[in-house]
Amino acid sequence: TDSLIKISDQKTALALLEAGKIYYENFSDRKRAVETLETISRRFPGNETEPEALYNIYKIYRDDNNNQMAEVYRQRLIEKYPDNEFTKSITDPDYYAKRSVVAKEAERLYAEAYNAYTTGNFSLARSLCETGMEKYPKHELTPKFVLLKSYCTARLSDEKAFRDELSGLVKQWPGTPEAARAAELIAFLDQEIPELKIEEYKEAAREIYTDDKASPHIFALIIMDPLFNINQATFDIISYNIDKYTNRNFRTSGTLVDDKYIMITVSGFKDLGEALEYFSALSVEREIRNQTGAKMIRFLIGTKNMEALEKDKNPERYNVFFLENYPEAAVKK
Known part of the structure; x- marks a missing residue:
C-alpha cells in the first residue's frame, strides 16, 4: 500500500x-x-x-x-x-544565538503558564498557552503549550471541548510525548463517555463521505483484530452465500488492511434493495466463528465511499455514517 x-x-x-x-x-x-x-x-x-x-x-x-x-x-x-x-x-551567523534566546523566552512563558495552572488560575494559564502557541508555532515546547491548554479547557469547559483539543494535538503533533498522552486521555474519555467519540465521528464522516446510494453497493464485515483467522472468516461467508443464495453469483474476498483490521467484502448485488436484504438477513454471531470474541462491524458501502474509506482507513467512523444515513437498514447482529 x-x-x-x-x-x-x-x-x-x-x-x-x-x-x-x-x-x-x-x-x-x-x-x-x-x-x-x-x-x-x-x-x-x-x-x-x-x-x-x-x-x-x-x-x-x-x-x-x-x-x-x-x-x-x-x-x-x-x-x-x-x-x-x-x-x-x-x-544568518546569529541564528543559533537567536534560537537560544527564543528557547529561553518560550521556557519562561511555559513555566509561567504551568504555575498559573497549578495554582488554579486556569483562565490565565489558558491565555498564556495561547500566547505561547502564537509566538512559537513550531517550537519544541509548542505541543506542551497545546496539552496544557487542553487541561485548562477541561477545567473551564466540557468534556467535548476537552476531547476536541486533544484530538487536534494528536493530529498536529504526531510522534511527540504530548500526542501520546493526549491519545491516552482520548481513549479514557471514549471509554467513559462513548457518545463523545460518536459525535466526533459524525462530524468527521460528513466531511469524508457522501450520499452514495445510487452507486453499486458492497457488504463489508470488519474484524477489528488483525490476527483473526482471515481464511476462516472468508470461508464462513462463502459457505453462508452458497447455502442461502444458491442462484446468486456473489463475489467474496478477504483483506488485511494495514495490519490493523480485516475486511471481508461481498459484492455482486443487483441493486441497493438486494444489498439491504442481504445485510438484514446475515447474522454475524450465528454465521461467523468467533472463538476469540473479536469486535466485528458490518455495513453496506457504495463504491465512491469505499474509495474514501480506503484512504481514511477508519471503518468505525464510516459505520457511524452508515447508521445515520441508512435508516432503512434493520441493524441486526
Missing part, C-alpha cells in the same frame, strides 16, 4: 543520511559521503531528510576548501528550503 511504501522510503532515507554522515565523520571518506547523501536528493526529492543531506554536503565541501562546490549546495539548500533551520544556520 501507499502508506507502507512511504514508511519504507522514510527508513531508507534516514539510513542513507546516517551512512553519509558516518562516511565523513568516522572514516573521512568525502567521496562516499557525498555520493550517499546525494542519493537522498536523487531518490527521495522533497523528503524531510533532504535539507540535512544538502547541508552536510555543503559542509563537506566547505571543510575541504572547495568553495565552488560548497556554494553550489549552499544555493540548492537556500532555493529549495529557504525557511529550513539548516538554511538559516548558513545564511
Whole structure:
C-alpha cells in the first residue's frame, strides 16, 4: 500500500543520511559521503531528510576548501528550503544565538503558564498557552503549550471541548510525548463517555463521505483484530452465500488492511434493495466463528465511499455514517 511504501522510503532515507554522515565523520571518506547523501536528493526529492543531506554536503565541501562546490549546495539548500533551520544556520551567523534566546523566552512563558495552572488560575494559564502557541508555532515546547491548554479547557469547559483539543494535538503533533498522552486521555474519555467519540465521528464522516446510494453497493464485515483467522472468516461467508443464495453469483474476498483490521467484502448485488436484504438477513454471531470474541462491524458501502474509506482507513467512523444515513437498514447482529 501507499502508506507502507512511504514508511519504507522514510527508513531508507534516514539510513542513507546516517551512512553519509558516518562516511565523513568516522572514516573521512568525502567521496562516499557525498555520493550517499546525494542519493537522498536523487531518490527521495522533497523528503524531510533532504535539507540535512544538502547541508552536510555543503559542509563537506566547505571543510575541504572547495568553495565552488560548497556554494553550489549552499544555493540548492537556500532555493529549495529557504525557511529550513539548516538554511538559516548558513545564511544568518546569529541564528543559533537567536534560537537560544527564543528557547529561553518560550521556557519562561511555559513555566509561567504551568504555575498559573497549578495554582488554579486556569483562565490565565489558558491565555498564556495561547500566547505561547502564537509566538512559537513550531517550537519544541509548542505541543506542551497545546496539552496544557487542553487541561485548562477541561477545567473551564466540557468534556467535548476537552476531547476536541486533544484530538487536534494528536493530529498536529504526531510522534511527540504530548500526542501520546493526549491519545491516552482520548481513549479514557471514549471509554467513559462513548457518545463523545460518536459525535466526533459524525462530524468527521460528513466531511469524508457522501450520499452514495445510487452507486453499486458492497457488504463489508470488519474484524477489528488483525490476527483473526482471515481464511476462516472468508470461508464462513462463502459457505453462508452458497447455502442461502444458491442462484446468486456473489463475489467474496478477504483483506488485511494495514495490519490493523480485516475486511471481508461481498459484492455482486443487483441493486441497493438486494444489498439491504442481504445485510438484514446475515447474522454475524450465528454465521461467523468467533472463538476469540473479536469486535466485528458490518455495513453496506457504495463504491465512491469505499474509495474514501480506503484512504481514511477508519471503518468505525464510516459505520457511524452508515447508521445515520441508512435508516432503512434493520441493524441486526
